[in-house]
Amino acid sequence: MTPNDKHYPQAWKDCCSQIFQRFKSEAPRLYGRSFGWSQIRNMVMYDYDTYEDGKLVEASSQLRRQDLEHWAAGKRISNPKFFFIDRFLHAQLIDKRSAFQIVARDVIRYRDLESLNAQELLFGAKRRPADRYAFDAFDNCRGCFFSNLNKEDSDDNLYTTIYVKRAPELKFLATVFYTEFPPESVEDLLEEGYFVFGYITPRAEGNSGQVHGILNLFDRRLGTQCEMLGFSTSRCSTPFKKEGSFTIATAASGYDPIRFAKRSPQRKAGSRSVLIPRLRDIPVGDWMNYRVFKEILPHQADDPRVENLLDEYLLW
Amino acid sequence: MVKSNAVKKTNEKDDPPNIFLAARNNDPLELALALQDGQSLNDTEDPVMLLTPIHEACIARSTSFLSAAIGVEFDPWQRDGMQRLAIDHARVEGLTDFSKHLHKLMYPNEPTPTIVSFE
Numbered sequence: 388m389t390p391n392d393k394h395y396p397q398a399w400k401d402c403c404s405q406i407f408q409r410f411k412s413e414a415p416r417l418y419g420r421s422f423g424w425s426q427i428r429n430m431v432m433y434d435y436d437t438y439e440d441g442k443l444v445e446a447s448s449q450l451r452r453q454d455l456e457h458w459a460a461g462k463r464i465s466n467p468k469f470f471f472i473d474r475f476l477h478a479q480l481i482d483k484r485s486a487f488q489i490v491a492r493d494v495i496r497y498r499d500l501e502s503l504n505a506q507e508l509l510f511g512a513k514r515r516p517a518d519r520y521a522f523d524a525f526d527n528c529r530g531c532f533f534s535n536l537n538k539e540d541s542d543d544n545l546y547t548t549i550y551v552k553r554a555p556e557l558k559f560l561a562t563v564f565y566t567e568f569p570p571e572s573v574e575d576l577l578e579e580g581y582f583v584f585g586y587i588t589p590r591a592e593g594n595s596g597q598v599h600g601i602l603n604l605f606d607r608r609l610g611t612q613c614e615m616l617g618f619s620t621s622r623c624s625t626p627f628k629k630e631g632s633f634t635i636a637t638a639a640s641g642y643d644p645i646r647f648a649k650r651s652p653q654r655k656a657g658s659r660s661v662l663i664p665r666l667r668d669i670p671v672g673d674w675m676n677y678r679v680f681k682e683i684l685p686h687q688a689d690d691p692r693v694e695n696l697l698d699e700y701l702l703w
Numbered sequence: 704m705v706k707s708n709a710v711k712k713t714n715e716k717d718d719p720p721n722i723f724l725a726a727r728n729n730d731p732l733e734l735a736l737a738l739q740d741g742q743s744l745n746d747t748e749d750p751v752m753l754l755t756p757i758h759e760a761c762i763a764r765s766t767s768f769l770s771a772a773i774g775v776e777f778d779p780w781q782r783d784g785m786q787r788l789a790i791d792h793a794r795v796e797g798l799t800d801f802s803k804h805l806h807k808l809m810y811p812n813e814p815t816p817t818i819v820s821f822e
Contacts, residue, residue: 396786434814477809478816481794481802485818607785608762608792609752699795703787 395469402703403469403476408459410490417486424459425452431475480702491702498701502605503558503586510601512588521589521598522557524627529553530689532576533633533680536569548576549633549680550693551587559587562696563604570683573690584698587623597624602635607700631682723748726756729765734772744777753784761792761801769801779808 407427414422428450429436435447450471458464464472479487507513534548545565552560564570564580576582585604602623624634722742725733734756747753757777760768782788790809793802806816 393780396782398786430819433817474806474810474813475816477790477806479819481790481799481806482818483799484820486820608795609754703791 393466393470393473395466395473399473399703400464400469403472404458406476406487406490406494407455407472409494410487411459413490413493417489424455428452428455431455431471435471491699492697495697495699495701499560499584499698500555500558502701503560506586506601506603507588510588510590512590517589517591517600518598520627521591521600524598524625525551525559525587525589525600527629528625528633529559530694531631531682532570532684532687533631534570534683535680536683546570547680548580548683552694554694559589559600561585561587561602561604562693573684573687573693577692577696582696597626597634599624605698607698631685633680633682635680722746722756723759726760726765726768727763729760729763729768731767731771734768734775738775744772744775745781749784751784753782755781755783755789757781757789758783758787758792761789761796761798764796764798766798766801769798773801773804779805 411422411424411427414420429443429446432447432450435449436443437445450468454464454468476487479485480491482488504513528551530551530553532548532550534546536546545567546569548564548566548570550562550564552562562582562584564576564582566575566580568575568579570576570580583604583606585602587600587602589598589600591599600623602621604621621635626632720733720736720740720742722734722737722744723746724730725737744756747755754762755777757769757772757779759765760772779789788805788809790802790805793805
């Protein structure tokens, strides 16, 4: 392959631009000194430039500092030039030693909060924030694992564990793990689990000592433009007092409250169709499909590995 | 590891080999049978999601399937419905070795990249 015969999606170019600009602004924190675009250009083109005794002798003309500067200023970058950036960034992102890993995680955190803000805007939580009691009740759930330990509850023989993150304040980020057996430790969840990420928006104080919120989960692995695929909304509630329980209710009938749409089995000829619940297909009487979750693993609640788990699909 | 959208085969004798099931169920033997059957690793199953068997295997972390697929020719630049490459899925699922192999396939004539670390 030569640099000239490749096309890249514009969104991926924008994403790379964001990562590089973030690296530039984070460099003082990471390295204790600031980086200019020429130093970043030298990093990208290190394998193509000629060095003698650690000094740059001949810089390759295939990507210049001006190209990066124009790109950062919002101008387009041509595909042959972007080839080097793409190659460099892919290599940095798959290597755990790279400084770009930290920058990428910052970008993911930023986008996570951006999505959460969008959800709050959608459900009106920006202009009419929920009661202090609702926030307090969900605050009690922070750092706890909740699981449905009755297998009869679910129709696909999976155990579900919900974790509400401690950070950031006033926002509720949830991680949901699906496992084939009841989890006994954090390792079980991390190594054997299939995890998805979501947000909780506290909404209202209900009767019977419960507060309600809206739980949105996203499976961004398979997400496309397809309606509601990889996306589930349900109502969640938790008691005022800390009792170690968490309830989830959904609108969908015939579908699991917090499980995603599934593809139907392959037909003999033709493609596989996707079974997706559409809101208009759901009868009103089926609104109550409760699932109660109890607190588990209380002594392992403060594991930083779970707390630092991020949806890396948010990067690209 | 829980497989997303895993579909179990019903009667193994009658079904023809399916390269997508092989990817989801981590089955290198079925991969070999499917390749003999004329299927390829560049096929797509769903017209919207456009996932190839390599994408599916990365999502399901089917390591045996992927190490068998290293010997088979496929296009590492094929994008799915979200415009993602196989290397993007492999990176997220933590398949470091396979990501490095994909990087070599994507840039065959280029020098080995130098990693930027903390000085």
